[in-house]
Amino acid sequence: MIEITHYLCIGCPLGCRLEVEEDEMGAVVEVRGHSCRKGKDFAEREHHDPRRMVTTTVAVHNGVWARLPVHTTAEVPKDMVREIVRYLRSLEAAAPVERGQLMVADVLGTGADVVASRGLDAE
Amino acid sequence: MTRLAIRYDVVIVGGGPGGMSAAIGALEAGADRVLIVDREIELGGILNQCIHNGFGLHHFGEELTGPEYASRLIEELLDHRIDVATDSYVLDVDADRTLTVASPSTGITRVQAGAVVLAMGARERTRGAIRIPGSRPSGIMTAGLAQKFVNQLGYLPGRRAVILGSGDIGLIMARRLALEDVEVHGVYELMPHANGLTRNIVQCLHDFDIPLHLSTTVVGIEGSRRLERVAVAPVDENFEPDLARATEIECDTLLVSIGLIPENELSAKLGLRMDPTTGGPVVSSTMETSRDGVFAAGNVVHIHDLVDFVSQEALLAGRCAGEFATGRSRPADNIRLLAGANVASIVPHTISSDREHVVYLRVRRSMEKSWLRLGEVYEKRLRYVVPAEMVSLKVRPRFLENFHGDALKIDIVPREEPGGDDE
Known part of the structure; x- marks a missing residue:
C-alpha cells in the first residue's frame, strides 16, 4: 500500500505543505509540495529521522536563580525529547556553574551531552 | 556594586542585547568611559529567560540559546573596561543629557553623559x-x-x-x-x-x-x-x-x-518626536532621535522579530553615540523615507546619500511574489512577505547617484510575471 505523510516546511515563511509518498517497502517514492531544494531535504529528514535540540532547565542549589538553562550538544530523536526533559528535571546542580559545563554525558544513550547554557554564580 | 563616575562618554539605558551591543559599538568608536544601567540583577535582558535555541544565526553565524547569546555579548564586554550598574533604574534623562539613576545600594546619583543610548526594550501587552x-x-x-x-x-x-x-x-x-x-x-x-x-x-x-x-x-x-x-x-x-x-x-x-509595546517612558519625558506606526522614537540613519546626542536602538525603536537585527541596529547606534561623544559626526541625512503601498513602518526615518544603510520595513499584509520599490531609483524582487517578519533593504550610495530629491517612497506591490523565477 502506498502511504502519504504530510509535513509543514520550516525553511522559510512560505510554509510549504509537503507530502512524502512511500511504497510498500517503506522507500520514499516521491516528495511533493516543496518549492525549493531545502524543502525536499527537510521532508526527507523529517520522514526518516526527525530530530530536535532539547532546551530545558535543571534545578540549581544556591544559585542567583533557582533554575539553570541547559541544552543538548546535538539533536536527539524527536520521540525521546519528553523523556530527556523528565530525566533532567530529576537532577539538581549546585552553583557556581560555568557556561558550557557538562551536566550529563551521553544523555539516555543518545550520544548527545547536556551542558549549561550559561554560567550561574552562587547566591 | 559599582560606584558611578560623574561623567561618561556614553551612558546606555538597558543591559539587554540592544544595550550591550550599543556598548560594544561605543567602545569601537573610541568612547572609553561607557556605562550601562539596568534594573535587573545582571546583564542579558530577556535573553536570559529565552532558554530555547534559534538565536544568533545572522549575528554570530551559529545557532545559540538565548542565555548563550547574552553570554557572548557579556564576555565581549568583559574584555573592556566599562561600568555596569545593575539593580539600578534611570528615573530621568534631561535634555542636557544628565541622567538620574536610582539604586537600593547607592541611592540617587546624577551622571552627565556625552551621548545617551536608549535601549529599554519593550513591554508585553x-x-x-x-x-x-x-x-x-x-x-x-x-x-x-x-x-x-x-x-x-x-x-x-x-x-x-x-x-x-x-x-x-x-x-x-x-x-x-x-x-x-x-x-x-x-x-x-x-x-x-x-x-x-x-x-x-x-x-x-x-x-x-x-x-x-x-x-x-x-x-x-x-x-x-x-x-x-x-x-x-x-x-x-x-x-x-x-x-x-x-x-x-x-x-x-x-x-x-x-504583542509588545516599545518601552518609551523616558522618551516621552525627553519629549522625543515619536512615530505612531512603530510606537518608538523617530530616528535618523545614525539612530539619533530628535534630541541631539540621544540615540535609540532595539525594541524601544520598533519591535524586532530577531535579536540578531537588534544587535546590528544597536552596534550602529553605539558607534554613532561614541562618535558624537568624542566630537565627530557623520554628514546629516538629506533624504526622508516615506511608507507607500503595503508598507506599515520604516526605520530609520531618514538616510544620507553618501553612505550605505540597512532599512527595516514592516508590511501591512501578506503578499506572495512582489516588487520592493525605492522611489524610482531601485527595485528588488521579494518572494514572500508577511507582517510577522521584518523586511530589510540595503540602500547603497550608487542607487542615489542620480537622485536629487529630498524624499523617497517605498512601495511593496504585487509582481505578476508568468514563468518568472524567484531570487
Missing part, C-alpha cells in the same frame, strides 16, 4: 490592553512573565493552561509548559493566520499535539480567587465574536501573548 470581560482571578499573566517563572524562578504557573495569541512567545511557552507536563489545552488566535514563525508552529505545537484555533478568541473569564474557566468564541471577518457559539474550557492558567 496585557489582558487589560484587549479588555477581556470577566472576573479578575489569579492565574492570568503574560507569556513572558510565565517564562520567567518557569525558566529562572522555578515555579509552574498552573496545571492546565490556555494560551491566547499565536506570537512566538506564546508558541514557545506552549511547548515549555507541555514539556513540564502542564496540560496545554490549545492556542487561540484572533487573526485567521498564525503570528509566529512556521518553525515554531511545527516544533512547538505540532510536535506536542497542541491545537491552534484560528479566528477564535477568549470572550470570558471566570473564577473568584483562582481562574476556573475561560470562554472562547469564533470571530467573524470584523473580529466580532459570535457569543452564541462560545464554549467553556476548564483551566487554571491563561497566558496572553498578544
Whole structure:
C-alpha cells in the first residue's frame, strides 16, 4: 500500500505543505509540495529521522536563580525529547556553574551531552 | 556594586542585547568611559529567560540559546573596561543629557553623559490592553512573565493552561509548559493566520499535539480567587465574536501573548518626536532621535522579530553615540523615507546619500511574489512577505547617484510575471 505523510516546511515563511509518498517497502517514492531544494531535504529528514535540540532547565542549589538553562550538544530523536526533559528535571546542580559545563554525558544513550547554557554564580 | 563616575562618554539605558551591543559599538568608536544601567540583577535582558535555541544565526553565524547569546555579548564586554550598574533604574534623562539613576545600594546619583543610548526594550501587552470581560482571578499573566517563572524562578504557573495569541512567545511557552507536563489545552488566535514563525508552529505545537484555533478568541473569564474557566468564541471577518457559539474550557492558567509595546517612558519625558506606526522614537540613519546626542536602538525603536537585527541596529547606534561623544559626526541625512503601498513602518526615518544603510520595513499584509520599490531609483524582487517578519533593504550610495530629491517612497506591490523565477 502506498502511504502519504504530510509535513509543514520550516525553511522559510512560505510554509510549504509537503507530502512524502512511500511504497510498500517503506522507500520514499516521491516528495511533493516543496518549492525549493531545502524543502525536499527537510521532508526527507523529517520522514526518516526527525530530530530536535532539547532546551530545558535543571534545578540549581544556591544559585542567583533557582533554575539553570541547559541544552543538548546535538539533536536527539524527536520521540525521546519528553523523556530527556523528565530525566533532567530529576537532577539538581549546585552553583557556581560555568557556561558550557557538562551536566550529563551521553544523555539516555543518545550520544548527545547536556551542558549549561550559561554560567550561574552562587547566591 | 559599582560606584558611578560623574561623567561618561556614553551612558546606555538597558543591559539587554540592544544595550550591550550599543556598548560594544561605543567602545569601537573610541568612547572609553561607557556605562550601562539596568534594573535587573545582571546583564542579558530577556535573553536570559529565552532558554530555547534559534538565536544568533545572522549575528554570530551559529545557532545559540538565548542565555548563550547574552553570554557572548557579556564576555565581549568583559574584555573592556566599562561600568555596569545593575539593580539600578534611570528615573530621568534631561535634555542636557544628565541622567538620574536610582539604586537600593547607592541611592540617587546624577551622571552627565556625552551621548545617551536608549535601549529599554519593550513591554508585553496585557489582558487589560484587549479588555477581556470577566472576573479578575489569579492565574492570568503574560507569556513572558510565565517564562520567567518557569525558566529562572522555578515555579509552574498552573496545571492546565490556555494560551491566547499565536506570537512566538506564546508558541514557545506552549511547548515549555507541555514539556513540564502542564496540560496545554490549545492556542487561540484572533487573526485567521498564525503570528509566529512556521518553525515554531511545527516544533512547538505540532510536535506536542497542541491545537491552534484560528479566528477564535477568549470572550470570558471566570473564577473568584483562582481562574476556573475561560470562554472562547469564533470571530467573524470584523473580529466580532459570535457569543452564541462560545464554549467553556476548564483551566487554571491563561497566558496572553498578544504583542509588545516599545518601552518609551523616558522618551516621552525627553519629549522625543515619536512615530505612531512603530510606537518608538523617530530616528535618523545614525539612530539619533530628535534630541541631539540621544540615540535609540532595539525594541524601544520598533519591535524586532530577531535579536540578531537588534544587535546590528544597536552596534550602529553605539558607534554613532561614541562618535558624537568624542566630537565627530557623520554628514546629516538629506533624504526622508516615506511608507507607500503595503508598507506599515520604516526605520530609520531618514538616510544620507553618501553612505550605505540597512532599512527595516514592516508590511501591512501578506503578499506572495512582489516588487520592493525605492522611489524610482531601485527595485528588488521579494518572494514572500508577511507582517510577522521584518523586511530589510540595503540602500547603497550608487542607487542615489542620480537622485536629487529630498524624499523617497517605498512601495511593496504585487509582481505578476508568468514563468518568472524567484531570487
